[in-house]
Amino acid sequence: MELIKEPKNIDFYVDPRPLTREEQKRISDFIKADKKKNKRRKKIKISTNA
Numbered sequence: 708m709e710l711i712k713e714p715k716n717i718d719f720y721v722d723p724r725p726l727t728r729e730e731q732k733r734i735s736d737f738i739k740a741d742k743k744k745n746k747r748r749k750k751i752k753i754s755t756n757a
């Protein structure tokens with residue numbers, strides 16, 4: 708992971724509030740779906756290169 712450089716005259720703020728259970732679940736579900744999708748892509752790439 709690399710650092711994000713802030714463009715000039717723009718500030719990024721992070722909201723430090725705790726996440727609700729619903730927000731945690733939505734983020735978790737998104738990450739699981741994304742990992743599953745990336746696994747499928749890797750399998751397709753590997754099988755086409757062989």
